[in-house]
Amino acid sequence: MAERLQKILANAGLASRREIEKWIDAGRIKVNGKIAILGTRVSFKDKILVDDKPFYLNNTQVINQxxxxxxxxxxxxxxxxxxxxxxxxxxxxxxxxxxxxxxxxxxxxxxxxxxxxxxxxxxxxxxxxxSEIEREYAVRVLGAVDVDMKKKLTHGVKLADGIAKFKSIKEAGGEGANHWYNVVLTEGKNREVRRMWEAIGVKVSRLIRVRYGEIKLNRTLQSxxxxxxxxxxxxxxxxxxxxxxxxxxxxxx
The missing domain is CATH 3.30.2350.10 (Pseudouridine synthase)
Incomplete structure (x- = not known):
């Protein structure tokens, strides 16, 4: 039974489906000697080349980890x-x-x-x-953060690539000029957490991701x-x- 090329390669762990779609658009993948296009379907009988290197469909039978x-x-x-x-x-x-x-x-x-x-x-x-999966971060910032600043972070701040906001922000202690907060958001743009704090004039001195969805960073798992x-x-x-x-x-x- 034939399956979409990007699905087969993604299931084999070659890359994410979106990344493989980019490879297909760039002409990096061939099927039976022809450059593949989005929508190409393949089966075990087809010969696949990725960057001119053979890829065998029986690789998809391995157990994912x-x-x-x-x-x-x-x-x-x-x-x-x-x-x-x-x-x-x-x-x-x-x-x-x-x-x-x-x-x-x-x-x-x-x-x-x-x-x-x-x-x-x-x-x-x-x-x-x-999928709207939550990402939670522990953030240490330099300086005080007042109520209005927190409202801006949860209602939305303007970044170069659009409006961004935290789903929640909670105080988590601190000493002197340093204050810790736990923040949650549901997207993962480049340096988004840092840029949001910078947008309200606050500098991040430390940033740790502590949760992705329901998966938490195990405290016993060493760096x-x-x-x-x-x-x-x-x-x-x-x-x-x-x-x-x-x-x-x-x-x-």
Missing amino acids: TIAYHKPVGQICSRNDPEGRDTVFSHLPKLKNQRWISVGRLDINTSGLLLFTTDGELANKLMHPS GNWEQLTLDVITGVNIKKAERKQFNNKKRR
Whole structure:
């Protein structure tokens, strides 16, 4: 039975479905000697080349894995870096016939919970804005934050790429000029949390992601280490109810 090319490659853990669609648009994938297009369907009989390298469909029969990684400050989320900086991928377990896909990114100065999976379809669902999955961060800021400033952050501040707002903001203590807050939002734009605070004139001195959906950063998981996640934990991520039911039914087949 033929399946859409991007779905097959995503399920094999090659990349997220959206990323593979970009590869198809860029002409990087061929099927039976012809450049693939969006909508191309393939089966086990077809010959697939990705960047002119053979890809075998039986790779899709491997068991997908998902892990939680405690990212330290100083690591970047790229697979390779021309400047030779430390990357998160060099600290993950080695795979055979699969590759890790990062569920979102954290900038070099942000630490905390980062999810990785070999399941491209899962990665796409966890990252897609329509899933409305909560991301919670512990933020340390320099200086006082008054009631009006908090209202701006929860009602919406204007950024270069649109309006952004926190779903919630709670005080979490602090000493001297430093104050901690726990903030929650449901999207993952580039440096969004930092830019929101900067928009109201407040500087972030430390930023830690402590939760993604229902998955929390394990306090016993040391910085730079990872742990395997079970299927019930993964499918418990706070995807919208209708989508979660459909996803769970699919996993049981």
